[in-house]
Amino acid sequence: xxxxxxxxxxxxxxxxxxxxxxSAQRIAFHLLAADPADxxxxxxxxxxxxxxxxxxxxxxxxxxxxxxxxCRDPRRDPAVICVVEEPKDVIAVERTREFRGRYHVLGGxxxxxxxxxxxxxxxxxxxxxxxxxxxxxxILATDPNLEGEATATYLAxxxxxxxxxxxxxxxxxxxxxxxxxxxxxxxxxxxxGRRLVE
Ligand SMILES: [Zn+2]
Numbered sequence: 001x002x003x004x005x006x007x008x009x010x011x012x013x014x015x016x017x018x019x020x021x022x023s024a025q026r027i028a029f030h031l032l033a034a035d036p037a038d039x040x041x042x043x044x045x046x047x048x049x050x051x052x053x054x055x056x057x058x059x060x061x062x063x064x065x066x067x068x069x070x071c072r073d074p075r076r077d078p079a080v081i082c083v084v085e086e087p088k089d090v091i092a093v094e095r096t097r098e099f100r101g102r103y104h105v106l107g108g109x110x111x112x113x114x115x116x117x118x119x120x121x122x123x124x125x126x127x128x129x130x131x132x133x134x135x136x137x138x139i140l141a142t143d144p145n146l147e148g149e150a151t152a153t154y155l156a157x158x159x160x161x162x163x164x165x166x167x168x169x170x171x172x173x174x175x176x177x178x179x180x181x182x183x184x185x186x187x188x189x190x191x192x193g194r195r196l197v198e
Pocket of ligand 1: 056057058059060061067068069070071072
């Protein structure tokens with residue numbers, strides 16, 4: 001246990017995901033020894049990300065404006081929406097360069113363990129988007145794990161009666177993991193080999 005500010009810093013760092021007590025201590029002492037300008041830049045970036053970054057009004061992706069870069073891009077096909085769990089999944093799909101449509105970020109998945117249901121996700125916002133008749137295909141690109149499967153099944157049941165083509169990524173993704181852990185080639189293949197949900 002250290003005094004005052006050093007211990008506060010270790011405690012704060014230790015609350016971050018994936019940072020254990022040892023790493024928190026190591027990062028804290030790294031910052032203590034670092035150039036003041038570097039630490040100031042980090043502090044300013046933390047403040048800026050909270051002040052300036054918000055979620056896209058349309059798709060829920062992170063954005064610095066009301067609408068994100070992808071939703072604002074007129075070259076993106078408005079007829080196809082790829083549904084993902086988190087903003088980091090948008091980046092994973094973008095890296096494959098297989099997709100030229102738009103996204104919908106749910107903000108999580110249906111989870112029996114955490115008790116997270118569809119009401120906690122941006123499902124209603126998705127249904128509103130599907131009502132203007134522009135969208136013809138929905139690609140369910142939730143994570144290849146139990147929660148992701150449950151979420152995709154739920155959405156497919158909800159949306160299929162609306163007469164849209166609903167597809168799922170082809171198998172071949174590492175099962176049990178996150179979409180973001182799949183390499184670009186594997187994810188790209190899963191994308192181009194997507195199958196219609198009957
Ligand atoms: Zn957007």
